[in-house]
Amino acid sequence: MFMVARDTVCGNLITIWIVIAHKRMRTVTNYFLVNLAFADLSISAFTVMFNFVYMLNSHWPFGLIYCKYSFFLSVVTITASVLTFLAIALDRYVAIVHPLRPRMSARTAWSVIAGIWTLAACVSMPRMIFADVLEHRYDDGSSRTVCFVLWPDGVSNKWDFGYTIFVIIVNYVIPMVVLGVAYTRIGMKLWGSKVIGENSLGQGDNVRSKKRVVKMMITVVLLFAVCWMPQHLYFIITSVNINITLTRQAQYIYLAIYWLAMSNSMYNPFIYCWMNSRFRQGFKSVFKWIPCAARSERQANNNCSRGSAGKSSGRERTSTVIETFRCERLKLTTSLDGSDDKNNIQLQSANPTRRHQHQKYYYRSQRVQQQLAESPARSRKTKFLYTNTEF
Numbered sequence: 001m002f003m004v005a006r007d008t009v010c011g012n013l014i015t016i017w018i019v020i021a022h023k024r025m026r027t028v029t030n031y032f033l034v035n036l037a038f039a040d041l042s043i044s045a046f047t048v049m050f051n052f053v054y055m056l057n058s059h060w061p062f063g064l065i066y067c068k069y070s071f072f073l074s075v076v077t078i079t080a081s082v083l084t085f086l087a088i089a090l091d092r093y094v095a096i097v098h099p100l101r102p103r104m105s106a107r108t109a110w111s112v113i114a115g116i117w118t119l120a121a122c123v124s125m126p127r128m129i130f131a132d133v134l135e136h137r138y139d140d141g142s143s144r145t146v147c148f149v150l151w152p153d154g155v156s157n158k159w160d161f162g163y164t165i166f167v168i169i170v171n172y173v174i175p176m177v178v179l180g181v182a183y184t185r186i187g188m189k190l191w192g193s194k195v196i197g198e199n200s201l202g203q204g205d206n207v208r209s210k211k212r213v214v215k216m217m218i219t220v221v222l223l224f225a226v227c228w229m230p231q232h233l234y235f236i237i238t239s240v241n242i243n244i245t246l247t248r249q250a251q252y253i254y255l256a257i258y259w260l261a262m263s264n265s266m267y268n269p270f271i272y273c274w275m276n277s278r279f280r281q282g283f284k285s286v287f288k289w290i291p292c293a294a295r296s297e298r299q300a301n302n303n304c305s306r307g308s309a310g311k312s313s314g315r316e317r318t319s320t321v322i323e324t325f326r327c328e329r330l331k332l333t334t335s336l337d338g339s340d341d342k343n344n345i346q347l348q349s350a351n352p353t354r355r356h357q358h359q360k361y362y363y364r365s366q367r368v369q370q371q372l373a374e375s376p377a378r379s380r381k382t383k384f385l386y387t388n389t390e391f
Contacts, residue, residue: 004263008044011269012037018282025278028091028109029213033272035113036084040265043077046070048262055255060147064133067147072121072128075167078228079120082175085221087112089182092217096210097189123170126163161239168232172225179221186214216275220268227264230257 015037019030047070054060060067091104104112132150137143151159190211234257238245272279 002049004259004266005044005048008048008262008266009041011266012041012044014283014286015269015272015279016041017286018279022282025282026106028104028106029088031106031109031113032084032088032091035116036081036268039077039080039084040268042073044262044265047073047077051258052255054147055251055258058144058146060133060145062147067133068128068131070147071131071149072124075124075127075171076117076120079123079171080116081224082171083116083120084113085179085217085224086175087116088217089179089186092186092210092214093182096186096214123167157239157242164235164239168236172228172232176221176225183214183218183221190214212275216271219271219275223267223271224264227267228261231261 016034019025019034050062050066050070051074062070087109091109094101095103127149130149130151131147133145133147135143135145149160151163153159190207234254244250269283273283274280
């Protein structure tokens with residue numbers, strides 16, 4: 001559990017730094033990812049280890065105030081995460097399904113984030129109000145303190161069951177249904193529809209960029225659903241039959257379920273690094289002191305700077321020029337100073353001549369890929385033409 005908390009804190013801190021410290025990473029979607037990272041960071045740093053110690057020892061040594069705070073934070077962070085998923089899905093839905101409608105501004109995004117935490121606090125407030133500690137003293141002089149929620153109905157368990165069902169519906173059932181419908185419509189728009197007329201290079205690249213973002217968010221949402229489903233099922237079952245919690249195996253089962261749910265906060269930074277080139281570049285810049293990361297980056301740079309020597313066949317020259325195009329495009333599209341929501345031609349260079357040269361590399365590489373995808377008879381001349389062209 002310590003490794004989960006450590007990796008979650010480090011990974012989400014890096015995610016927040018990547019977005020805040022780089023101007024062109026400050027997009028609406030990335031602002032919501034910062035909010036999601038902050039929620040994951042909060043639950044891991046301030047509740048995971050404390051609750052884990054309590055579950056292992058069946059003793060709460062942290063006092064009444066932190067008992068109330070722990071119950072409050074455990075629900076408010078999950079609610080904030082789920083509502084952030086909905087906000088990202090809404091932003092993606094408007095951008096892809098209704099592209100002519102006005103996009104959400106940065107100021108609106110921060111207002112939505114404030115509303116998310118306000119609504120999450122309202123959902124979590126009852127647990128903080130009714131949380132309490134109780135000390136049990138035994139005949140041998142020892143004592144044990146428990147932290148629990150004492151609802152007004154006492155031991156009848158009706159309030160607890162009602163609140164549990166309410167939280168599961170608000171934090172899991174309704175959001176998963178809405179997200180499923182939204183991303184299904186987005187997927188049909190991106191992968192199912194065809195563009196009428198000529199498909200320009202910039203338009204095709206913009207669609208591919210949107211697909212990558214949608215794939216990443218679908219992966220994050222699916223992982224959240226898988227990790228939190230056992231926790232919600234456990235609370236429903238124990239609310240119906242509380243005697244299950246008195247068995248010897250119940251504690252170990254819940255520890256495994258709790259670990260799975262809390263580990264979800266650890267996976268998101270890995271997903272960003274794996275599926276988003278700009279976040280990957282940011283993580284590389286943070287971990288560049290690691291020998292393997294530095295060695296792989298030097299190898300990639302060497303591959304991009306290595307040219308073809310001597311005579312080579314037409315196929316080899318074609319592979320060389322395509323690799324050159326790929327490297328030049330990589331320099332343009334993986335910079336942290338670019339935005340996933342915009343066209344990937346976000347050029348860092350302020351020199352107009354250099355910028356024009358980069359544009360030639362980019363568009364000609366796109367043209368080569370389109371020509372090579374056609375029939376071999378038609379693309380043979382194209383291969384030779386672009387292989388022997390000086391850019």
